[in-house]
Amino acid sequence: MLSVLQPKVGIVSCSGEELAQGTVARLATLEVLHELRPTHTVTICLPLFLAGGEGDREFARHHPTITIDGCDLRCAARGTEMYSGMPAASLVVDELVAAAGLAPPEGRRALNEAGRQAVKVVAERLAQLVDEVLDRRQHPPPAASPATSGGETDPPTCPCRSGRGPVR
Amino acid sequence: MTGEPAQVVVIPCSGIGKTYGSVAREAAYALCDDLRPGGTRLVALAKLVLGEEAARERVRTCPVVTIDGCKLMCASKLVTHSGGQVAHEVAVLEVYRRHKELKPEGIEELNEGGLALARVLAEEVAEVVDEIRRTRTAPGGIRA
Numbered sequence: 522m523l524s525v526l527q528p529k530v531g532i533v534s535c536s537g538e539e540l541a542q543g544t545v546a547r548l549a550t551l552e553v554l555h556e557l558r559p560t561h562t563v564t565i566c567l568p569l570f571l572a573g574g575e576g577d578r579e580f581a582r583h584h585p586t587i588t589i590d591g592c593d594l595r596c597a598a599r600g601t602e603m604y605s606g607m608p609a610a611s612l613v614v615d616e617l618v619a620a621a622g623l624a625p626p627e628g629r630r631a632l633n634e635a636g637r638q639a640v641k642v643v644a645e646r647l648a649q650l651v652d653e654v655l656d657r658r659q660h661p662p663p664a665a666s667p668a669t670s671g672g673e674t675d676p677p678t679c680p681c682r683s684g685r686g687p688v689r
Numbered sequence: 690m691t692g693e694p695a696q697v698v699v700i701p702c703s704g705i706g707k708t709y710g711s712v713a714r715e716a717a718y719a720l721c722d723d724l725r726p727g728g729t730r731l732v733a734l735a736k737l738v739l740g741e742e743a744a745r746e747r748v749r750t751c752p753v754v755t756i757d758g759c760k761l762m763c764a765s766k767l768v769t770h771s772g773g774q775v776a777h778e779v780a781v782l783e784v785y786r787r788h789k790e791l792k793p794e795g796i797e798e799l800n801e802g803g804l805a806l807a808r809v810l811a812e813e814v815a816e817v818v819d820e821i822r823r824t825r826t827a828p829g830g831i832r833a
Contacts, residue, residue: 536703537733538714547705551797554706566710568703568763571738572770596735603739630718 528658530558530651531565531577531586533608535597541626541636542591542614548632549614549643550589557648561655571600581605585654589647590614609654617643694822695751696730697776699814702757702764703734708793709758709781712807715799716781717756719811725818729754738767748773752821754814757781776825777817784810 534550537543554562565586570577581601588597588608598611618625618639626636701717704710721731730747737744748771755764755778765778785791785806793803 534705535733535735536705537735538701538703538717538731539733539736543733548797550705555797564706566704566706566763568734568738568767569761571735572761572763572766574761594736594739594741596733596739599739600735630715630722 528561528655529584530562530609530654531581531584532562532647532651533565533567533570533581533586533588533597533601535588535590535592535595536567537591537596538629540591541629541632542618542639544591544629544632545614545618545626545636545639545643546589546591546597548640549647552640552644553647553651557644558651561651567597567600570604578605585609585658587612587647587650587654589643609657610650612643612647612650614639614643617646694728695825697725697728697818697821698732698747698751698753698773699729699818700732700734700737700748700753700755700764700768702755702759702762704758704763706796707758708796708799708803709785711758711796711799712781712785712793712803712810713756713758713764715804715807716810716814719808720814720818724811724815728818728822734764734767737771737773745771752776752825754818754821755779756810756814776821777814779810779814781806781810784813 532550534546535543536547554564565577582605586601586608587610588601589612590597591614601608621642623638624635626639627633628636699717699721701713717731721729732744753768753773753775755768755775757764757780765775768775788809791802791806793806794800
Protein backbone atom coordinates (compact mmCIF):
# COMPACT_ATOMS: atom_id res chain seq x y z
CA MET A 522 0.00 0.00 0.00
CA LEU A 523 1.38 3.38 -0.97
CA SER A 524 1.75 5.81 1.90
CA VAL A 525 -0.09 9.10 1.68
CA LEU A 526 1.79 10.55 4.67
CA GLN A 527 5.37 10.92 3.43
CA PRO A 528 6.35 13.77 1.08
CA LYS A 529 6.99 11.73 -2.00
CA VAL A 530 6.78 12.17 -5.72
CA GLY A 531 5.14 9.49 -7.83
CA ILE A 532 6.93 8.70 -11.07
CA VAL A 533 4.76 7.32 -13.83
CA SER A 534 6.80 5.82 -16.65
CA CYS A 535 5.42 4.80 -20.01
CA SER A 536 7.42 1.55 -20.15
CA GLY A 537 6.62 1.27 -23.86
CA GLU A 538 7.97 -2.12 -24.86
CA GLU A 539 7.89 -1.42 -28.57
CA LEU A 540 10.57 1.26 -28.57
CA ALA A 541 14.06 1.73 -27.19
CA GLN A 542 12.87 5.08 -25.83
CA GLY A 543 10.41 3.19 -23.63
CA THR A 544 13.27 1.15 -22.22
CA VAL A 545 15.19 4.38 -21.54
CA ALA A 546 12.17 5.78 -19.69
CA ARG A 547 11.79 2.66 -17.60
CA LEU A 548 15.48 2.34 -16.70
CA ALA A 549 15.79 6.05 -15.89
CA THR A 550 12.80 5.74 -13.58
CA LEU A 551 14.36 2.80 -11.79
CA GLU A 552 17.68 4.66 -11.50
CA VAL A 553 15.95 7.53 -9.72
CA LEU A 554 13.84 5.22 -7.61
CA HIS A 555 16.67 2.97 -6.47
CA GLU A 556 19.78 5.15 -6.62
CA LEU A 557 19.29 8.88 -7.03
CA ARG A 558 16.21 9.73 -4.92
CA PRO A 559 15.18 6.52 -3.12
CA THR A 560 13.59 8.22 -0.13
CA HIS A 561 11.53 10.73 -2.06
CA THR A 562 10.09 8.75 -4.92
CA VAL A 563 7.76 5.88 -5.59
CA THR A 564 6.88 4.42 -8.94
CA ILE A 565 3.30 4.12 -10.02
CA CYS A 566 2.61 1.06 -12.11
CA LEU A 567 1.02 2.44 -15.28
CA PRO A 568 -0.90 -0.69 -16.29
CA LEU A 569 -2.33 -1.09 -12.79
CA PHE A 570 -3.08 2.60 -12.72
CA LEU A 571 -4.93 2.32 -16.02
CA ALA A 572 -6.68 -0.89 -15.01
CA GLY A 573 -8.19 0.84 -11.99
CA GLY A 574 -5.68 0.25 -9.20
CA GLU A 575 -7.30 2.42 -6.56
CA GLY A 576 -4.18 2.57 -4.35
CA ASP A 577 -2.09 4.01 -7.17
CA ARG A 578 -4.80 6.44 -8.28
CA GLU A 579 -5.37 7.58 -4.71
CA PHE A 580 -1.67 8.22 -4.28
CA ALA A 581 -1.55 10.24 -7.49
CA ARG A 582 -4.50 12.33 -6.35
CA HIS A 583 -2.71 13.39 -3.16
CA HIS A 584 0.93 13.53 -4.20
CA PRO A 585 2.67 15.27 -7.06
CA THR A 586 3.50 13.10 -10.03
CA ILE A 587 6.12 13.32 -12.75
CA THR A 588 5.44 11.45 -15.93
CA ILE A 589 8.08 10.17 -18.27
CA ASP A 590 7.24 9.06 -21.76
CA GLY A 591 9.32 7.51 -24.49
CA CYS A 592 7.62 9.18 -27.40
CA ASP A 593 5.21 11.93 -28.24
CA LEU A 594 2.17 9.71 -27.79
CA ARG A 595 2.68 10.60 -24.11
CA CYS A 596 0.71 7.66 -22.79
CA ALA A 597 1.90 8.10 -19.19
CA ALA A 598 1.11 11.82 -19.12
CA ARG A 599 -2.27 11.36 -20.74
CA GLY A 600 -3.16 8.45 -18.49
CA THR A 601 -2.22 10.42 -15.39
CA GLU A 602 -4.23 13.44 -16.53
CA MET A 603 -7.16 11.20 -17.30
CA TYR A 604 -7.29 9.31 -14.03
CA SER A 605 -5.69 11.50 -11.35
CA GLY A 606 -5.04 15.06 -12.49
CA MET A 607 -2.32 17.11 -14.10
CA PRO A 608 1.21 15.85 -13.47
CA ALA A 609 3.53 18.33 -11.79
CA ALA A 610 5.97 17.85 -14.67
CA SER A 611 6.25 15.73 -17.78
CA LEU A 612 9.29 14.51 -19.67
CA VAL A 613 9.59 12.97 -23.10
CA VAL A 614 12.72 10.92 -23.77
CA ASP A 615 12.90 11.80 -27.47
CA GLU A 616 12.95 15.50 -26.67
CA LEU A 617 15.53 15.22 -23.89
CA VAL A 618 17.78 13.11 -26.10
CA ALA A 619 17.57 15.67 -28.90
CA ALA A 620 18.19 18.56 -26.50
CA ALA A 621 21.29 16.79 -25.13
CA GLY A 622 22.61 16.20 -28.65
CA LEU A 623 22.67 12.42 -28.18
CA ALA A 624 22.16 9.88 -30.94
CA PRO A 625 18.76 8.20 -30.91
CA PRO A 626 18.77 5.21 -28.55
CA GLU A 627 18.48 1.77 -30.09
CA GLY A 628 17.78 -1.70 -28.73
CA ARG A 629 14.48 -2.01 -26.94
CA ARG A 630 15.60 -5.22 -25.25
CA ALA A 631 19.23 -4.26 -24.62
CA LEU A 632 20.14 -0.61 -25.09
CA ASN A 633 23.13 0.46 -27.15
CA GLU A 634 25.68 2.96 -25.82
CA ALA A 635 23.58 5.94 -26.89
CA GLY A 636 20.65 4.43 -25.04
CA ARG A 637 22.69 3.97 -21.88
CA GLN A 638 23.84 7.59 -22.07
CA ALA A 639 20.23 8.62 -22.55
CA VAL A 640 19.28 6.76 -19.35
CA LYS A 641 21.83 8.83 -17.41
CA VAL A 642 20.69 12.13 -18.91
CA VAL A 643 17.02 11.37 -18.35
CA ALA A 644 17.58 10.07 -14.81
CA GLU A 645 19.54 13.17 -13.82
CA ARG A 646 16.87 15.48 -15.19
CA LEU A 647 14.19 13.43 -13.50
CA ALA A 648 15.98 13.62 -10.14
CA GLN A 649 16.37 17.38 -10.56
CA LEU A 650 12.65 17.66 -11.23
CA VAL A 651 11.86 15.61 -8.13
CA ASP A 652 13.82 18.14 -6.07
CA GLU A 653 12.08 21.06 -7.76
CA VAL A 654 8.64 19.59 -7.27
CA LEU A 655 9.25 18.84 -3.60
CA ASP A 656 10.74 22.29 -3.08
CA ARG A 657 7.74 23.91 -4.73
CA ARG A 658 5.51 21.90 -2.46
CA GLN A 659 7.37 23.04 0.65
CA HIS A 660 7.78 26.64 -0.54
CA PRO A 661 4.91 27.36 -2.89
CA PRO A 662 5.61 30.37 -5.13
CA PRO A 663 3.04 33.16 -5.44
CA ALA A 664 2.58 32.20 -9.08
CA ALA A 665 3.53 29.03 -10.93
CA SER A 666 6.83 29.15 -12.80
CA PRO A 667 6.79 26.39 -15.38
CA ALA A 668 9.88 24.25 -15.84
CA THR A 669 11.64 25.20 -19.03
CA SER A 670 14.45 22.91 -20.02
CA GLY A 671 14.38 20.64 -23.05
CA GLY A 672 12.21 17.60 -23.06
CA GLU A 673 9.41 18.94 -20.96
CA THR A 674 5.99 19.40 -22.32
CA ASP A 675 2.88 21.09 -21.00
CA PRO A 676 4.17 23.21 -18.14
CA PRO A 677 2.48 22.32 -14.88
CA THR A 678 -0.74 24.13 -14.47
CA CYS A 679 -4.06 23.61 -12.80
CA PRO A 680 -7.04 22.24 -14.70
CA CYS A 681 -8.84 25.59 -14.43
CA ARG A 682 -5.85 27.40 -16.00
CA SER A 683 -5.77 29.98 -13.22
CA GLY A 684 -1.98 29.80 -13.23
CA ARG A 685 -1.62 28.75 -9.61
CA GLY A 686 -0.08 25.40 -10.41
CA PRO A 687 -1.45 21.94 -9.75
CA VAL A 688 -3.50 21.57 -6.60
CA ARG A 689 -2.01 18.75 -4.54
CA MET B 690 -8.37 -22.58 -50.17
CA THR B 691 -7.05 -21.21 -46.92
CA GLY B 692 -6.12 -17.69 -45.84
CA GLU B 693 -2.88 -16.47 -44.34
CA PRO B 694 -2.36 -17.49 -40.71
CA ALA B 695 -3.28 -14.68 -38.37
CA GLN B 696 -0.56 -12.65 -36.76
CA VAL B 697 -0.75 -13.04 -33.00
CA VAL B 698 -0.54 -9.90 -30.89
CA VAL B 699 1.58 -10.30 -27.76
CA ILE B 700 1.03 -7.91 -24.85
CA PRO B 701 3.12 -8.08 -21.69
CA CYS B 702 1.86 -6.38 -18.56
CA SER B 703 4.44 -3.54 -18.54
CA GLY B 704 4.87 -3.53 -14.79
CA ILE B 705 8.16 -1.80 -14.03
CA GLY B 706 8.57 -2.06 -10.29
CA LYS B 707 8.71 -5.79 -9.73
CA THR B 708 10.69 -8.77 -10.92
CA TYR B 709 7.68 -10.59 -12.35
CA GLY B 710 6.94 -7.65 -14.64
CA SER B 711 10.49 -7.82 -15.94
CA VAL B 712 10.10 -11.55 -16.58
CA ALA B 713 6.86 -10.90 -18.47
CA ARG B 714 8.56 -8.32 -20.65
CA GLU B 715 11.62 -10.48 -21.30
CA ALA B 716 9.38 -13.43 -22.21
CA ALA B 717 7.50 -11.26 -24.67
CA TYR B 718 10.77 -10.18 -26.28
CA ALA B 719 12.02 -13.76 -26.42
CA LEU B 720 8.79 -14.84 -28.07
CA CYS B 721 8.52 -11.99 -30.58
CA ASP B 722 12.21 -11.45 -31.37
CA ASP B 723 13.69 -14.95 -31.10
CA LEU B 724 11.10 -17.72 -31.23
CA ARG B 725 8.26 -16.54 -33.48
CA PRO B 726 9.39 -13.29 -35.10
CA GLY B 727 7.23 -13.82 -38.18
CA GLY B 728 3.98 -14.73 -36.53
CA THR B 729 3.79 -12.35 -33.60
CA ARG B 730 3.60 -8.64 -33.00
CA LEU B 731 4.48 -6.96 -29.71
CA VAL B 732 2.10 -4.18 -28.71
CA ALA B 733 2.67 -1.85 -25.77
CA LEU B 734 -0.20 -1.99 -23.32
CA ALA B 735 -0.35 1.72 -22.50
CA LYS B 736 -0.60 2.63 -26.18
CA LEU B 737 -3.52 0.32 -26.57
CA VAL B 738 -5.38 1.55 -23.53
CA LEU B 739 -4.88 5.21 -24.28
CA GLY B 740 -6.46 4.85 -27.64
CA GLU B 741 -3.84 4.65 -30.36
CA GLU B 742 -6.10 3.61 -33.20
CA ALA B 743 -3.67 1.26 -34.98
CA ALA B 744 -3.05 -0.64 -31.76
CA ARG B 745 -6.76 -0.89 -30.96
CA GLU B 746 -7.58 -2.08 -34.45
CA ARG B 747 -4.86 -4.72 -34.29
CA VAL B 748 -6.19 -6.01 -30.99
CA ARG B 749 -9.77 -6.07 -32.25
CA THR B 750 -8.88 -8.07 -35.36
CA CYS B 751 -6.05 -10.37 -34.30
CA PRO B 752 -5.84 -13.05 -31.64
CA VAL B 753 -4.14 -11.72 -28.52
CA VAL B 754 -1.85 -13.43 -26.04
CA THR B 755 -1.25 -11.60 -22.77
CA ILE B 756 1.65 -12.19 -20.41
CA ASP B 757 1.03 -10.79 -16.96
CA GLY B 758 3.47 -10.50 -14.11
CA CYS B 759 1.04 -11.06 -11.28
CA LYS B 760 -2.43 -12.28 -10.50
CA LEU B 761 -3.95 -8.83 -11.02
CA MET B 762 -3.78 -9.69 -14.73
CA CYS B 763 -3.75 -6.04 -15.88
CA ALA B 764 -2.81 -6.84 -19.48
CA SER B 765 -5.58 -9.37 -19.89
CA LYS B 766 -8.18 -7.09 -18.32
CA LEU B 767 -7.15 -4.09 -20.37
CA VAL B 768 -7.22 -5.98 -23.66
CA THR B 769 -10.78 -7.05 -22.94
CA HIS B 770 -11.65 -3.51 -21.90
CA SER B 771 -10.27 -2.26 -25.23
CA GLY B 772 -12.55 -4.51 -27.24
CA GLY B 773 -10.05 -7.30 -27.90
CA GLN B 774 -10.44 -11.00 -27.32
CA VAL B 775 -7.76 -12.74 -25.31
CA ALA B 776 -6.95 -16.03 -27.03
CA HIS B 777 -4.55 -17.04 -24.28
CA GLU B 778 -3.47 -15.49 -21.02
CA VAL B 779 -0.60 -16.48 -18.80
CA ALA B 780 0.81 -15.15 -15.54
CA VAL B 781 4.50 -15.39 -14.70
CA LEU B 782 3.65 -16.48 -11.18
CA GLU B 783 1.73 -19.45 -12.48
CA VAL B 784 4.70 -20.62 -14.59
CA TYR B 785 7.09 -20.03 -11.70
CA ARG B 786 4.97 -22.30 -9.50
CA ARG B 787 5.71 -25.10 -11.96
CA HIS B 788 9.41 -24.19 -12.18
CA LYS B 789 10.42 -23.38 -8.64
CA GLU B 790 14.07 -24.05 -9.54
CA LEU B 791 14.03 -20.89 -11.69
CA LYS B 792 13.81 -18.19 -9.04
CA PRO B 793 13.72 -14.77 -10.67
CA GLU B 794 15.54 -11.84 -9.09
CA GLY B 795 16.41 -8.35 -10.25
CA ILE B 796 14.33 -5.71 -11.98
CA GLU B 797 16.60 -3.70 -14.28
CA GLU B 798 18.59 -6.84 -15.02
CA LEU B 799 17.18 -10.28 -14.41
CA ASN B 800 19.35 -12.96 -12.88
CA GLU B 801 19.93 -16.25 -14.67
CA GLY B 802 16.88 -17.78 -13.05
CA GLY B 803 14.71 -14.94 -14.27
CA LEU B 804 16.03 -15.14 -17.81
CA ALA B 805 15.56 -18.91 -17.83
CA LEU B 806 12.03 -18.57 -16.48
CA ALA B 807 11.25 -16.03 -19.20
CA ARG B 808 12.60 -18.42 -21.82
CA VAL B 809 10.53 -21.34 -20.51
CA LEU B 810 7.43 -19.16 -20.48
CA ALA B 811 8.15 -17.91 -24.00
CA GLU B 812 8.60 -21.47 -25.28
CA GLU B 813 5.30 -22.52 -23.76
CA VAL B 814 3.51 -19.56 -25.28
CA ALA B 815 5.19 -20.17 -28.66
CA GLU B 816 3.41 -23.54 -28.82
CA VAL B 817 0.13 -21.82 -28.08
CA VAL B 818 0.87 -19.26 -30.80
CA ASP B 819 1.45 -22.08 -33.28
CA GLU B 820 -1.87 -23.62 -32.35
CA ILE B 821 -3.69 -20.32 -32.67
CA ARG B 822 -2.15 -19.72 -36.08
CA ARG B 823 -3.14 -23.20 -37.23
CA THR B 824 -6.76 -22.54 -36.46
CA ARG B 825 -7.22 -18.89 -37.33
CA THR B 826 -6.61 -16.85 -40.41
CA ALA B 827 -5.80 -13.21 -40.86
CA PRO B 828 -8.70 -10.73 -40.90
CA GLY B 829 -10.78 -11.20 -44.03
CA GLY B 830 -9.29 -14.62 -44.72
CA ILE B 831 -10.87 -18.04 -44.53
CA ARG B 832 -10.32 -20.27 -41.55
CA ALA B 833 -8.01 -23.14 -42.27
